[in-house]
Amino acid sequence: MPTGVHIHNVRGQLFEAAERVLLRDGPDALTSRAVTEEANCAKGVLHRHFTDFDAFLAELVLDRVRGVEEQTRALCAAAGTGSVVDNLADALQELFGPVTVAIVALITFRDGLRARLREAGLTGIPLAVQGAAMIAAYLTAERELGRLADDADIDTLAPTLVGAGHMLFADRAGAPPQIAAVRKMVATVVIGALRPPQP
Template sequence: MPSGVHIHNVRGQLFAAAERVLLRDGPDALTSRAVTEEANCAKGVLHRHFTDFDAFLAELVLDRVRGIEDRTTTLRAAAGTGSVVDNLADALRDLFGPVTVATVALIIFRDGLRVRLREAGLTGIPLAVHGAAMVAAYLTAERELGRLAGDTDIETLAPTLVGAGHLLFADRTSAPPQTAAVRKMVTTVIAGVLRPQA
């Protein structure tokens, strides 16, 4: 692409290109050259907007985290409607879509990216941490509505659901688990706290 051509929404185009490369070829194939070739732009475009490739990847992860934060509001608003099991199963299926699963692998794969994420104030695997916070907000709302037992240990239950969910979805090369498998896991994990009417 000629250097004088203006690209609209550069960050969005580069993020989308990175996600396509990540999904198609895996984390070890994700390089600045692969991203800019996928986005059909000059390599210098990425480096004009980000200090280096790990800074770009950190912003990509932060963009995904913001998406989880947005979905938290929607999920919390679903409290008291539908079934608790279905709401949680749907939330986990949404959380662990192919891009998120591939991004978790990327975070594990790249030391420099983990350093940048810590510098940004994010700990652990940020997508899982924020996913657990999303689930915790929903469980708290359901407990307040009486659909979960009043003594429900949300601080343990939320990461348990997210961890078990990740294990179900973690194999990038296979089809995602069937809805029935996700519902079975959720039902098993929350069986001890779910009130009969939920």
């Protein structure tokens, strides 16, 4: 795209382009040039909106974090409905979509990005941390509704589910796991905390 042509929603288009490059070619291929070429825009567009490439990538991660926060609200609203195992399995399948798995790999790949994310107040492995907080909020809501035992150890269950979920989804080259495999893992982790359904 020639310089001077207005692009609507520049940030969104650049984020989508970065995600496509990341999914197709992996974290080592993600450069500012690759992103602007994928977005079909002039090279200077990215640097007019972001101080440098790591700042751009940090904003990409933060955009995904906001998505997890929205998912948390929807998951907590589902507390008390359906099956706890099904709700958790569906949430993990949504959380660990291909883009999230690729972004987690990118975070571990780029030291400069991790530094920017720490400056933004994100600790641990971003997206995994927010995913664990989402699962903990949902499990807390279910415990308050009586579908989890009063002594259910949510602080252990939530990161265990997210860690095991990430392991299931982490093979970027392979097909994602079947939902049945995700449900089996979830059921195995939470079985001791579930209360039997009331008649």
